[in-house]
Amino acid sequence: MISLGFATVLATQYSHALPANAKLAKVQMLNIGIGEEPKSLDPQKCNESTCTTIVRQIFEGLIQANQEGKIVPASAESWKISADGKIYTFQLRKNLKWSDGSPITANDFVYSLRRLVDPKIASEQSSLLEFVVNAKEIVDGKKVPNTLGVKALNNQTLEFVLTQPTASFFENLTVTNTFPVQEKNVEKFQDSFTQVGNLVSNGAFKLTYRKVGDKVTVERNSNYWNNKETYLEKANFYSVVDQNSEFTLYETGQLDLTSTIPVNQYKQIKHKYGAELVNQPYLACYNYVFNNEKPPFNNSNLRQALSIAIDRDAVANSVLGMGQKPLYDPVPYGLKNYTQSKVYWHNWPRAKQLEEARKLYQEAGYSESKPLTLHILYNTSEAHRKIATAVASMWKTNLGINVITENEEWKTMLDKRSKGQFEVLRMGNVANINDASDFLNPYRSNDLSNDAKYRNPEYDAIVNKALQEMDLAKRKSLFEKASQIILKDAPVATIYSYVSSYLIKPYVLGLKKNNMDKFVLAGVYISDRKAID
Known part of the structure; x- marks a missing residue:
């Protein structure tokens, strides 16, 4: 996150150089499990963590967050920010090339950023640019994409003009939705431009194989600007849900x-x-999202009753037990410049909490003699199944609710999510940037990623004010005030703050996920196994 001191920034050296004593295996190929099948490899349309993992390898933005979460140069080698914080100017590296060998220019970024806010694309992440001049009006269909406040000053210089200083804007540009696509490639193939044989990209790797239900294969892109420090020749991403x-x-x-x-x-x-x-x-939280547009979930008393009836300690420590932390606030633990809020019933004895839940349940029109029947929708996963079973039992035992759990494949669940075809939806919210706005923006009335279909003008006003606030202490206070409204209205029941648990072979070196569970394969290598025995 940037602060109020704006000036020219000389980028620190970007390097993935091998250690002096490194011994590489003859075969530089990595096999990676990614869980769900990626929904889309279109940077502007990708809206979930699986596709983001792959997009991050085959495309590259202006800047990126490294393993320590620090902003480092990527396709841009340097940048400057005006004294008033409204103009960001990026200098691209010389001789950048697409994977087909053609030059990358600032106009490619202009085209892609216009595409991000284009209503025809309907990207859920268009709010990343909402403080760029005319971005809101373009998203709302009031202006055309070519009026966006982003322009190429020349082939290597890109300028953003903001409506006002914005504390999180710099970090927003590390998100994959802002990464460039080649205009000629997209216009020629339209919706099929991401298919194998069609896709032109600018990252350290290029797409060479994809079969649904099997794997996605990427291979080293010899036209990548830092190809000399890319060591893997191939990486296979396997979709293994179980x-x-x-x-x-x-x-x-x-x-x-x-x-x-x-x-x-x-x-x-x-x-x-x-x-x-x-x-x-x-930086991620596990949510049960209520469809606030669908009766009876438009009743805040019922939503609060359902939230209270979930024993978060039991879910985090007994059902899971891998270090997850019980969470009530919509923002997970560990984010910069934020302190979690507490629900009004947080410190009550459990018996009193459940008494409050039953009272609210009755005020919503339900009782043991008139029980609610609801459906929990979750994507296929043993962990999600266990949690859904546990929560269903809690709702049945504590409130007498009849719960039907429904699991769907990832893509099917995401389709139902986007169409609002659910009552209670399991959804993880994973940080794109290390900022509370990433978790609070989606509850704004008109945000395209507002799964809960929650609407509260007071909440909208506070979050929008926080986004415009450059004083970090005041900004923190506003975000925390906004979260208190979420805890009161309960459009969502946040259950726990995540841990990232995975296995990695000892011969895979240079790979480390950051605190947003993100990584790049540039600089990763397979060590000679004899050297580590």
Whole structure:
């Protein structure tokens, strides 16, 4: 996040140089488990963590957050920010090329950023540019995309003009939705431009194979500006939804890196593979989203009753037990410049909490003799199933609710989510940037990622004021005030703050996920196994 001191920034050296004593294996290929099938490899349309993982390897933005979460140069080698904080000017690296060998210019970024706010694309992440001149009006259909306040001053210089200083804007440009696509490529193939054989990209790798239900393969892009410090020749991303199956593939050597580990085997895995197990907090929260537009979930008393009836300690510590922390606030633990708010019933004895839940349930028109029937929608996963089963039991035991759990494949669930075809939806909210706005923006009335269909003008006004506030203390206070409204209205029941748990082979070096569970493969290499025995 930037502060109020604006000036020319000389970028620190971007380097993935090998250690002096590194010994590389002859075959530089990495096999990675990614869980769900990626929905889209279109940078502007990708709206979930699986596709983001792959997009981050085949495309590259102006800047990126490194393993420590610090902003480092990527396609831009330097930048400057005007004294009033409204103009950002980026200088691209010389001789940038697309994977087809053609030059990358500032106009490619202009085209892509216009595409991000174009209503025809309807990107859920268009709010990343909402303080760029005319962005809001373009998203609302009041102005055309070519009026966006982004322009190419020349082939290597890109300028953003903002309506006002914005504390999180710099970090917003690290998000994959702002990454460039090649205009000629997109216009020629339209919706099929991301298919194998069509896709032109600018990252360290290029797409060479994709089969739904199998894998996505990327190979080294010899036209990448820092190809000399890319060591892997190929990476395969396997879609393995079942966590036990993914673990078996790791044990048999078919995977070098997993997306997660089976919840029911955590202790055994920790004992057997302690040196290969990574278990660290990361900036994400697990939510049960209520459809606020669909009766009876438009009743805040009912939503609050449902939230109270969930025993978060039991879910985090007994159902999961891998270090997840019970959470009530919509913002996970660990974000900069933010302190979690508490619900009004947080410190009550559990018996009193449940008494309050039953009272609110009755005020919403339900009772033991007139029970509510509801449906929980979640994507196929053993962990999600266990949580849904536990929450269903809590709602049945504590309130007498009849709960029907429904699991769908990832893409199907996301389609139902976008169409509002759910009552209660399991959804993880994972940080794109290390800023509370990333978790609070989606509850604004007109935000395209407002899954809950929640509407509260007071909330909108406070969040929008926070986004415009450059004094970090005042901004923090406003965001925390906004979260208190969420806790009062309960459009969502946040259950816990995530941990990232995965296995990685000891011969995979240079790969480390940051606190947003993100990584790049540039600089990663496979060590000669004899060197680590």
